[in-house]
Amino acid sequence: MLFFDMRAILIFLGVCWFPIYSKGQSQTFFSGVFPEVSLTRKLSNENRINFKIENQFILFDNRVGEIKEAQFTHYRTDLMAFHDWRINSTNSMAIGVFYRFQEGADAKRIIQQYALIQRLRNLRLSHRFRTDQTFTKQEKIEVRFRYRLSFELPLNGMTLDPGEHYLMISNEPIFSLQNKEFELENRLVFGMGKLYSNGQKLEWSMDYRTDGFIQNDLRTRLWFKIGYFQSF
Numbered sequence: 001m002l003f004f005d006m007r008a009i010l011i012f013l014g015v016c017w018f019p020i021y022s023k024g025q026s027q028t029f030f031s032g033v034f035p036e037v038s039l040t041r042k043l044s045n046e047n048r049i050n051f052k053i054e055n056q057f058i059l060f061d062n063r064v065g066e067i068k069e070a071q072f073t074h075y076r077t078d079l080m081a082f083h084d085w086r087i088n089s090t091n092s093m094a095i096g097v098f099y100r101f102q103e104g105a106d107a108k109r110i111i112q113q114y115a116l117i118q119r120l121r122n123l124r125l126s127h128r129f130r131t132d133q134t135f136t137k138q139e140k141i142e143v144r145f146r147y148r149l150s151f152e153l154p155l156n157g158m159t160l161d162p163g164e165h166y167l168m169i170s171n172e173p174i175f176s177l178q179n180k181e182f183e184l185e186n187r188l189v190f191g192m193g194k195l196y197s198n199g200q201k202l203e204w205s206m207d208y209r210t211d212g213f214i215q216n217d218l219r220t221r222l223w224f225k226i227g228y229f230q231s232f
Contacts, residue, residue: 028212028217029060030061032057032060033056033057033059034223034226035054037227037228038052039231040199040231040232046086047083048082049084050082050084052080053078053079054078058074061073075102076105077101078099079098080097080111082096082113083096093114094112094113094114094115096110096111096113097110097111108135109133109134114128114130122159123151123152125149125151126148128172131145131146140179141178142177144176144177146173148172150170152193162195164194164195166192168189171186171187172188174186174187184214185213191225192204199231201229202229203227203229205224207221208221
């Protein structure tokens with residue numbers, strides 16, 4: 001198994017967390033709620049099929065101008081399906097399809113994934129490598145490479161048991177190329193979850209996303225997420 005120095009991991013998270021601002025950049029900010037539901041079906045050969053739906057609703061948007069009343073605007077809905085092949089107890093590969101419903105920007109995506117899980121005492125580390133290709137009408141294909149490092153820490157004892165809570169934090173830099181233009185996005189998530197049974201959990205988190213670093217069009221989004229996960 002690969003060995004990752006803990007100090008290097010913490011330094012990596014710190015670097016990715018720190019935003020990179022440039023003078024003269026226009027800054028867009030909006031925030032809202034982000035409910036999601038994920039259902040995973042285990043197959044007889046230990047492979048899995050996963051279905052997921054995500055919704056984003058905007059509560060605040062500085063692009064609107066002066067805000068005179070509360071907002072609640074549907075931003076987008078994403079549907080995803082994955083087939084996951086288990087290599088061994090800690091490694092897996094997956095391929096997925098994705099469809100986005102967004103006004104004027106519906107999109108389709110193909111996703112390839114490799115995941116690795118490690119355990120350091122009571123800390124669970126997950127490494128997820130993804131490539132994807134996004135197809136949007138009247139736009140050039142967008143190709144991305146993503147790496148997500150996530151931590152999960154039980155709040156009671158060394159292992160996570162049903163009825164117990166856990167802390168989670170993840171960071172994911174995303175490198176994209178579209179129409180010969182390179183861009184960088186970063187996603188930082190911090191939250192808490194509760195395991196209700198061996199296959200059912202609920203998570204609450206804050207998801208801070210920043211992009212537009214390279215093309216001089218900085219955009220930040222802060223999402224308040226609640227997610228329900230069921231495996232059966």
